[in-house]
Amino acid sequence: MSENPLVSEVDWSYVTTFGRDVMSKLDSAWQEMGLSEDEISRQIRGIQKQVQSVLSSKLNDELALKDEYVSLSESLASEIQELCTETLKTEHLYKEIPEEENVNLMRRLTWLRKEQEALHKIKEERLAIIEPIQETLFQLWRELGQEPDEDFIEVGNEITEQRIESYEAHLVVVKQEKENRTKALKAVCADICSLFQELEFEVTTPLDVEISCYHNNNNNNEEEEEEEEEENNLGLSMDIIQQVSQRARELTDEKISRTERLKQLGSQIQPLWELLQVDTDERHNFFVENTGLGLGVIEKCEMELQRLEQLKVEKLQDLVEEARETIRELWQNMEYGESQKEAFGPYMNCTQFNEELFARHQDYVAELREQNELLQPILDRFTKYIELYNEREEYEKTIQDSSRLLSRKRGALREEELQRKRVTLKLPKLIESLRKDVAEYQDEHGPLLIQGKLCLDVIEEKENDYLERKREEKERKKRQKMRTQSEASKTGTPHKNAKGAPRPGSIRRGAKENSQHNRF
Numbered sequence: 001m002s003e004n005p006l007v008s009e010v011d012w013s014y015v016t017t018f019g020r021d022v023m024s025k026l027d028s029a030w031q032e033m034g035l036s037e038d039e040i041s042r043q044i045r046g047i048q049k050q051v052q053s054v055l056s057s058k059l060n061d062e063l064a065l066k067d068e069y070v071s072l073s074e075s076l077a078s079e080i081q082e083l084c085t086e087t088l089k090t091e092h093l094y095k096e097i098p099e100e101e102n103v104n105l106m107r108r109l110t111w112l113r114k115e116q117e118a119l120h121k122i123k124e125e126r127l128a129i130i131e132p133i134q135e136t137l138f139q140l141w142r143e144l145g146q147e148p149d150e151d152f153i154e155v156g157n158e159i160t161e162q163r164i165e166s167y168e169a170h171l172v173v174v175k176q177e178k179e180n181r182t183k184a185l186k187a188v189c190a191d192i193c194s195l196f197q198e199l200e201f202e203v204t205t206p207l208d209v210e211i212s213c214y215h216n217n218n219n220n221n222e223e224e225e226e227e228e229e230e231e232n233n234l235g236l237s238m239d240i241i242q243q244v245s246q247r248a249r250e251l252t253d254e255k256i257s258r259t260e261r262l263k264q265l266g267s268q269i270q271p272l273w274e275l276l277q278v279d280t281d282e283r284h285n286f287f288v289e290n291t292g293l294g295l296g297v298i299e300k301c302e303m304e305l306q307r308l309e310q311l312k313v314e315k316l317q318d319l320v321e322e323a324r325e326t327i328r329e330l331w332q333n334m335e336y337g338e339s340q341k342e343a344f345g346p347y348m349n350c351t352q353f354n355e356e357l358f359a360r361h362q363d364y365v366a367e368l369r370e371q372n373e374l375l376q377p378i379l380d381r382f383t384k385y386i387e388l389y390n391e392r393e394e395y396e397k398t399i400q401d402s403s404r405l406l407s408r409k410r411g412a413l414r415e416e417e418l419q420r421k422r423v424t425l426k427l428p429k430l431i432e433s434l435r436k437d438v439a440e441y442q443d444e445h446g447p448l449l450i451q452g453k454l455c456l457d458v459i460e461e462k463e464n465d466y467l468e469r470k471r472e473e474k475e476r477k478k479r480q481k482m483r484t485q486s487e488a489s490k491t492g493t494p495h496k497n498a499k500g501a502p503r504p505g506s507i508r509r510g511a512k513e514n515s516q517h518n519r520f
Contacts, residue, residue: 023047069105076112083119087126087159126159133167140174144181145237181236188241188248189215195251199258200294207243210234258293265301272308275319317353323361324348330368334375337452378441378448381434382455388430389462392423431459 023044030040134152141148152170155163193215196203203212214234234240273283286304290297312319327348331341341348347360398416438455441448448455 066105069109073105073108073112076109076116080112080115080119082157083116083123085157087119087122123159126161126164127155129164130155130159130167133171137167137171137174140171140178143236144174144178145235145239178236181241185214185234185236185241185244186218188244189218192244192248192251195248195255198293199251199254200292200296201251207247211244211247255293258295258298261298262293262301265298265305269301269305269308272305272312276308276311276315278308313355316355316358320353320358320361323358323365326365327361327368330365330372334368334372334379335450337449339452340449374445375441375448378434378437378455381430381437382450385427385430385434385459388422388427389466391419392427392466395419395423431463434459 026043026047027040030043035043134155137152138148149170152167189211192208192211195201196208196212201208203209211234234244272278290300327344344364347357347364350357395416398419435456438448438459442456450458453461
């Protein structure tokens with residue numbers, strides 16, 4: 001009897017009883033048929049063989065099915081192991097896993113199929129996340145002209161959450177690269193198109209046409225930009241970016257070159273306009289009609305320069321005479337002496353009017369103007385010195401006349417006091433600062449001449465003359481006083497003031513009264 005509890009004793013008893021009943025009936029039939037014992041034995045052996053064949057066949061079928069279940073179980077277990085390795089799922093998904101020794105093949109297969117389906121679902125869900133990312137990466141790599149990253153070409157055997165995160169992180173990096181290149185390309189293309197307009201450049205080459213189309217598409221609204229983005233043939237590869245950047249550098253260099261050329265032409269035209277006294281409206285109209293950096297503008301400026309040069313040649317004699325007049329004015333302003341004028345004298349008298357002669361006059365005028373600008377502060381103070389010097393002479397004469405104190409002219413004494421302060425206080429300070437500044441100028445630039453004489457010598461000469469006159473006047477008064485006293489002693493009469501001269505006391509009183517009167 002089988003030890004399998006699923007096959008009960010009742011089942012085996014039924015089979016035994018059924019077999020005995022059949023054999024009993026067969027024996028009765030064989031007896032009635034008159035079969036011999038040998039024949040009956042032969043029939044029984046045949047029945048035994050048939051029963052044995054049926055049971056053996058059934059046994060073989062069931063054993064084969066069992067082996068199939070075992071193989072399928074092992075296959076499922078191996079596949080589950082691979083899926084666990086791919087997904088890093090090391091624990092069973094279902095908690096109701098029976099103990100190994102109590103699990104029959106059917107239950108094990110049922111559990112393995114559920115485990116396989118669950119792991120397949122996880123794998124498919126993760127692949128559903130990774131595959132679109134992978135497709136997007138390939139598209140971005142094509143747009144950027146990059147070789148695909150080997151780590152992300154194939155998903156591989158690891159379909160883990162970390163693998164998904166690595167795909168997502170790499171997608172962010174590649175998208176950022178695309179965004180950076182797009183911004184850079186937009187900015188460079190915008191600069192190039194701006195340069196096209198500034199330079200009045202004709203767009204003809206395929207690259208320039210694509211740059212213009214790309215820039216124009218970017219000026220549309222966002223929806224239009226998305227539609228046009230797929231149709232854009234410019235691309236975002238580093239090769240394209242380098243070509244566009246190189247084109248921008250070429251146009252920038254061209255802009256710089258044209259700008260420098262226009263500055264050069266302007267620096268030549270402007271002085272000629274001033275020199276030839278071209279009408280202000282004419283100049284303004286020329287600027288209005290010739291703006292930008294186009295080749296046409298440069299050509300117009302070159303033509304204007306040629307016109308002015310020709311006009312200058314025609315007016316060369318008049319220009320030289322005007323320059324000579326300017327030279328004379330500057331000579332006069334800086335109080336040049338004849339010795340200083342002699343250096344340029346031959347050119348002032350030359351009658352061969354040509355470019356060289358005019359250039360010499362221009363250079364000399366520029367030199368004189370620079371010198372005049374440098375000297376002007378000193379010259380202004382020297383002029384002020386001469387004014388105060390002459391005012392001092394007038395003041396000295398005024399104070400010799402004592403009758404001025406009786407004058408009833410309003411403000412006369414106040415003006416005299418102001419004059420005294422100018423000649424006794426301001427003039428000495430001016431002389432001192434003038435001497436200092438002239439000395440510093442001469443240390444750096446050489447002698448400073450006034451009418452052919454050193455400026456300091458002129459000042460010293462004038463001051464010495466003044467002091468000499470003061471000394472002579474003092475001596476004269478002293479001799480006159482001594483002579484008057486000598487005459488008085490001979491006659492024995494006391495010295496008196498000159499006839500009509502007021503006494504000192506009355507003079508002071510009269511001055512005081514006059515001063516109070518003038519205050520109102």
